[in-house]
Amino acid sequence: MAETQTATALARPPVTAFSWRSAGIAIGALVVFDVLINVYERLFAFSKGLDYASADYNNYWLGMLFAELVLEAVTAGALWGWLWVTRDQALERLSPAEELKRYWALALFVVTYTYAAYAGASYFTEQDGTWHQTVIRDTDFTPSHVIEFYQSYPIYIIFGVGSLVYAMTRLPQFAKAFSLPFVILVGSPAMIFPNVGLNEFGHTRWFMEELFVAPLHWGFVTFGWGALAILGTWSQICPRVVSLINHVYLGKPLQSTAEVMKDPQSSVDPAACAALAA
Amino acid sequence: MQYSQVDAEAKAISRKFDVVVLLSTFLALTAGFHVHQMLVAGDWSFWIDWKDRNWWPIVAPIMEITFPAATQAVLWTKFRMPIGATICCLGLLWGEWMNRYINFNGWTHYPLNMVFPETFLPAAVVLDIVLMLTGNWVVTALVGGELWGWLFYPTNWVMIAPFHVPVEYQGALMSVADVINYMYVRTSTPEYLRIVETGTMRSFAGGVTGVAAFFSAFVSVCMYVPWWLMGAHFFGSTKFFKTYEHAAEARKY
């Protein structure tokens, strides 16, 4: 702890800085979107999507696939690019109150990511089971895949990578070194998307029937384990957050941001944050 | 007065972070655990006629002690929260029910009694409590793992017993579960895909369930250990690796 800051006359962030609003809007929008997608699937999956050689399939599903892929690529590029372009280039001078506010924003970003990951990896993935066990597998781009693989997965990847880029561009802890758990938390589930390549090759080559526990599917499983890294990610973030609260509100000493950037590992020492619990 | 107000504000904000941590952990675990479970043990979970007394009580517990062990390794060790297994299994159950109800039942019209999921909850609470009371993960693996394997089938038998009542259907002997499978068509999962008990155990006069649970409990113990270690040292790691500058410097040489 080379430098410490004292607490006198620290500006506290306004209570409104810790609002749920942005996550509420983002998750609310995702929920509404997911409901609409479900409605679309119920209306047109069985009626227009059973035969990939038909004109109906082309209109209702293949068109949607191309549209969503373009939209996703554009959104990902825009969001990540914007986060990078507007990055904080003077992190050494970041005030503790501002840093705390950014952790809150990061927390909301992460919770939005985890909702999107839930929708993709849990809800829409099992929905794909409902589809496959019911109908004959005829194309890699079958209606439930258009929704699951090419829509719900990219959406959580956009939020996941976005949250990581947010942390790397705005928070001293993540600005100068890679966080192992955060990279796993974002990168491992993201790999589920390219793993679709294995799935589709296997199903096209060997498996026409739907045994969900087939070893072909275990790539998804292994990458899904990465979700456990939420535990390590919070284990890194929580001590710093508690230290910041202790400092901003209770005047306890705080490790400086420059020091954190130099050695992020030191910022995850929970002993430094014991005060609040006491 | 002023101080206590600040104190309260600090506590409120800390509490808000608690909520975000819990909510995001719940959602992330649901995502990861559910995709894991459905692709290593899912077919047994989806269908009533897969819930046999031989493979289901082996596969389901040993595949599902994984996330609980890893989660306990962090939530207990770092937070002293004895909820690792419970939060995982609640998440899994919620994730499963969302799809069983909305899609299997609501969309494709399988009756709920055909597609309801198994539950791990009593076993998960017991696993958390064993860790809490012993404070020792090796003992938890040994005692909790055994209890986990042994509790699975009895917990779920309460729900599936009615489906094992015998029926003479079109001149064949079938269980109610077999008849449900037969009548409620699932086109891409023909009967022969089922991985269920065939023949019988060669001794013990058909005492399949006990032997299966015994074996399952043993493997659950064995599975607990690597998953705890992965949780503690990999997924729960707080490591930062290589600063970006170091990486850039390394490239120069």
Next chain:
Amino acid sequence: MKKRGMRMIGRVGALALLGMILAGPATSRLWALGEKSQEAFLRMRTVIFYDTQFSGRKFKVGDDLTVTGKFMLMPIWPKEIAFTGISWLNFFVPGPQFLRVGSWINDRFMSCSELLELGGTYEYKTVTRARYPGHWPVGVMLSMKDAGPLIGPSIYVDVDGSHEGFTNPIKTLLGNTINLEDYGQARMLIWTLVTTLIGVAWLGLWVSRPMVSRMGLVAAGRSKELISDSDKKVAVIFALGSIALVALANAMTSSQYPHTIPIQETIIKNQALPPEPSPVKAKVLDATYEVPTRTLAFRLEVHNTGDRPMVLKEFATANVRFLNEQIPGNTWNPDFPEVYGGAMKITPSEPIAPGETKVIEVVMASAEWENQRLTMYHETTNRFGGLLFFSDPSGARTIIAIADQLVIPKFGVTQM
């Protein structure tokens, strides 16, 4: 940061809505099971369905739909596809909109998978019952272990009425009648709810306390403060209570259900229909597929060993039928569940007299070769199969399988 994400969501949502509005009532005809994705040689050389009849196309909820017909497992199975013989006479329907009341292969009820013979012909019947109203594709198919779905003819049916009040009663061997639509459901829901509440209560006990700040105390070596003696007492009650509840519920279950059996699982061997006497021997000499005119043509050497003149009436493959329409009355009926390939031209067209051996040329020019994706000139194996239906003047039929015939594509262009 969320704006762009939301804008994207908005756009895709708008697109989805637009799609729904444009959806309209436009419905095209059948052929919707995805069979076209399968390779042509697979569909032409594994299982051929024929004589397929669906008992109707309009139903009310509760009505029975019966499908009958025959299928042949072709005598030379393509080596590229596994043959295990372990089969399940399947019924295509997107979800249990129809119940399978029963299915019989050679009059034998199919309670579990059956072992069928290579080259065997089987007669089947499937009875289903309409369960949900709607416009549904339904069809027959044979699922074979390791080979996958081998798809037969399909049609669209319309089901009127309402699912409300639909019951599916069956009688158990214990004498009571149960409704499979919701049998055991209340019990399952209550037990799931009770056990879940234990978990929720346990979780609630802990998440109601501050969490993030506990890290500090653990790190400071004061973790003992975080779990009190009364916590431990509550924990013991939870653990023992959970175990006792499971034990008690099991004891009750055993007394409520004293007679239970395991899932029934076995494989039944089912013999093929005995071969019928065949007064015709036929062999394909050579075959070509002309790409520009979409014409399959082959020369067939036919030997009539019987005592009546024989004519070739039909060629059927992969649910497509080609008819020799020079024979009076041998015309297409729109009720047929297969695809009409078109007319089959035979030269010379005269019947094959008893004892005669002659070579006839069979020509089938049809857009369906392409529409149904039955061409092979882009595939690794260019061999086709199908069934030839010969008939004598009384209508007695002889079926000859072309199991494995090489076909040469004619591209009709001279490449430099």
